[in-house]
Amino acid sequence: MSRLVVVSNRIPTGATPSGGLVVALHDALSQSGGCWIGTSNETGEKPGALEQIAGQPYTRMAFQLTEEEMVGYYLGFANSVLWPLCHRRVDLVRLSLPDFATYQAVNRRVARLVANTITPEDVIWIHDYHFIPLARALRDLGVTNRIGFFLHIPFPVLSDLAILPEPAAFAAWLAHYDLIGLQTRGDVARCLEMFRADPRAEFLTDGSIKFQERVTAVRSFPIGIDVEGFQADAERTGSNLFGSDNPERFVIGVDRLDYTKGLPNRFEAFGRYLELRPEGSRPCLIQIAPPTRQEVQAYQEITEELQGITGRINGRFAELDWTPIRFINRSVDRSRLARLYRCAQACLVTSLADGMNLVAKEFVAAQDPEDPGVLILSRFAGAAEDMVDALQVNPYDREDMAAAIDLAFRMPLEERQRRHVNCMDVVRRTDSALWSKNFLAVLRSIPVQVPLDVGSLHSSGGIVVGHRAHLGRRSEWKGKAVRPPLR
Numbered sequence: 001m002s003r004l005v006v007v008s009n010r011i012p013t014g015a016t017p018s019g020g021l022v023v024a025l026h027d028a029l030s031q032s033g034g035c036w037i038g039t040s041n042e043t044g045e046k047p048g049a050l051e052q053i054a055g056q057p058y059t060r061m062a063f064q065l066t067e068e069e070m071v072g073y074y075l076g077f078a079n080s081v082l083w084p085l086c087h088r089r090v091d092l093v094r095l096s097l098p099d100f101a102t103y104q105a106v107n108r109r110v111a112r113l114v115a116n117t118i119t120p121e122d123v124i125w126i127h128d129y130h131f132i133p134l135a136r137a138l139r140d141l142g143v144t145n146r147i148g149f150f151l152h153i154p155f156p157v158l159s160d161l162a163i164l165p166e167p168a169a170f171a172a173w174l175a176h177y178d179l180i181g182l183q184t185r186g187d188v189a190r191c192l193e194m195f196r197a198d199p200r201a202e203f204l205t206d207g208s209i210k211f212q213e214r215v216t217a218v219r220s221f222p223i224g225i226d227v228e229g230f231q232a233d234a235e236r237t238g239s240n241l242f243g244s245d246n247p248e249r250f251v252i253g254v255d256r257l258d259y260t261k262g263l264p265n266r267f268e269a270f271g272r273y274l275e276l277r278p279e280g281s282r283p284c285l286i287q288i289a290p291p292t293r294q295e296v297q298a299y300q301e302i303t304e305e306l307q308g309i310t311g312r313i314n315g316r317f318a319e320l321d322w323t324p325i326r327f328i329n330r331s332v333d334r335s336r337l338a339r340l341y342r343c344a345q346a347c348l349v350t351s352l353a354d355g356m357n358l359v360a361k362e363f364v365a366a367q368d369p370e371d372p373g374v375l376i377l378s379r380f381a382g383a384a385e386d387m388v389d390a391l392q393v394n395p396y397d398r399e400d401m402a403a404a405i406d407l408a409f410r411m412p413l414e415e416r417q418r419r420h421v422n423c424m425d426v427v428r429r430t431d432s433a434l435w436s437k438n439f440l441a442v443l444r445s446i447p448v449q450v451p452l453d454v455g456s457l458h459s460s461g462g463i464v465v466g467h468r469a470h471l472g473r474r475s476e477w478k479g480k481a482v483r484p485p486l487r
C-alpha cells in the first residue's frame with residue numbers, strides 16, 4: 001500500500017491519540033506508514049523538524065509560523081476571511097491584501113516542505129481551509145502524486161465567494177486536487193454549483209469535473225467519532241461529577257466559544273423555557289465553552305455578549321441554591337465529558353452553520369440505550385442531514401427551541417429509545433475509522449494525472465490520465481513538471 005502524507009493545521013502531540021479525527025488519521029497512518037505535517041504550537045523560525053514516534057511506522061513534522069505569518073495567515077486570511085465566508089457570515093469578513101499574500105506564501109512554503117518529504121508513490125491528504133491552495137502550490141513544484149482534500153467546514157455559497165480578493169482563484173485552487181471531500185450532500189451541491197458557474201469547468205459523464213487540464217472528483221464523506229472509544233469513556237464510572245451541587249435535571253451544551261455555534265440564541269431560548277417551565281422545576285443549562293481565537297475581534301465580542309446574557313438570565317431566575325445557567329469557559333477532559341453527556345437529559349446543538357458537529361454524535365454515542373437523553377439539533381448543522389430523528393430546531397426561532405427543550409424533558413421513554421436507536425445507527429455508519437477508510441479508498445482508486453510534457457506517452461492536447469506505472473521508473477521521469485521530489 002502506498003504511504004500516506006497528511007497535512008493539517010494541528011498535529012497531535014504525545015504518544016496516545018485522542019479525539020475522532022486524530023484517532024482516525026493516526027490509524028490510517030499506522031497502517032500505511034508516512035508522515036503527518038502540521039503547525040507547531042509555538043511561533044518561531046523553525047522550518048520543520050521530523051519526529052519519529054516511538055513504536056509507530058510514521059513520522060510527524062511540525063513547522064513553526066513566524067509571528068507575522070500567525071497574524072496574516074492564521075488569524076487573518078484563514079480565520080477572519082475564509083472561516084466567516086464559509087459559515088455565511090460575510091459581515092464578519094476582514095479583508096486585507098497583505099493577509100491574502102501571506103496566506104498564499106505560507107501555502108507555498110508548506111508545499112516545499114511536503115515536496116521534500118514525499119516519494120512519488122505517496123498519497124497526500126490535505127485538511128481544511130488553512131491549506132486550500134496547497135495542491136496548486138505542489139503542482140507548481142512538479143508534484144503529480146494523488147492529492148485529496150477534505151473541508152471540515154461548510155462549503156461557501158457561490159454568491160459569497162465574490163467577497164474574496166480574487167474570487168476566481170478559489171475554484172482554480174480546488175481543481176488541483178484529485179478528490180475534494182466535503183461533509184454533506186448540501187456541501188457537494190454548493191461546490192458543483194460553483195464549478196457549474198465557472199466557464200473554465202466542464203462536467204464529465206461520470207460526474208467529475210474537468211477544469212482546464214485536470215480532472216477532479218467531488219464527494220461527501222460525513223465525518224464521525226471514534227464510537228467505541230467514546231462509549232467506553234461514557235460507561236466508565238468515576239467520582240461524582242457535581243459534588244453536592246447535583247442539578248435536578250439539565251441540558252448540556254459543549255462548543256468552542258465560536259459565533260457560528262449560536263450560543264446567544266441557545267441561552268435566550270433557555271431563558272424563554274425558564275419562563276414557560278412547570279412551576280417549581282429547577283432545570284439547568286450546563287454550557288462548556290472554552291475560548292478560542294481570542295485575538296480575533298469577533299471572538300472577543302461573542303464572549304462578552306454571552307457573559308451579559310448569562311448574568312441577565314441568572315439574575316432574573318436564580319435562587320440561593322439554584323443557578324440556571326452554568327457557563328464554564330474551560331476544556332473538560334474527554335472521559336468526564338462523555339460521562340457528563342450520559343447524565344444529561346438533553347443536548348443542545350444550535351449552530352447557525354456547521355460542517356458536521358461532532359458534539360451531536362458524541363452525545364448520542366454516550367447515552368444509555370435503556371434510558372437515553374434527547375438530542376436537540378439545529379437544522380443548520382451538517383449532522384442534521386442524516387440525523388433526522390434528532391429533535392431538529394431552527395436556532396433563529398427562540399420559541400421553537402424553548403418548545404423543543406420542554407418536549408425533550410417530557411418525552412416518553414419509548415420515543416426517546418426509538419429516536420436514539422435511529423440516531424445511533426447514523427453515528428455508527430459514520431464512525432471516524434470508516435470515514436478515513438472510505439476517503440482513502442476513493443482517493444487511491446483515482447488514476448494519477450500526469451501533465452503532457454512528462455515523457456513519451458502522449459495523446460493530443462491536455463493530460464494523460466493513467467497509472468503512474470505506465471511512465472516507467474522514477475529515474476526515467478523527464479521535464480520540469482515532474483521533478484521527483486527529494487525525500
Ligand code: ADQ
Pocket residue numbers: 019021152153223254255256288289290330331332333334337354355356357358359360362382
Ligand atoms: P469544531 O468547530 O471544533 O470542528 P465539533 O465538530 O463540534 O466542532 O468538534 C468539537 C470537538 O471539540 C468535539 O470533539 C468536542 O467534544 C470537543 N470540545 C468542544 N468543546 C470542548 C470542551 N469544552 N472540552 C473538551 N472538549 C471539547 C470542525 C467543524 C465541525 C466538524 C469538525 C470535524 O467546525 O463542523 O464537525 O471540525 O470535521
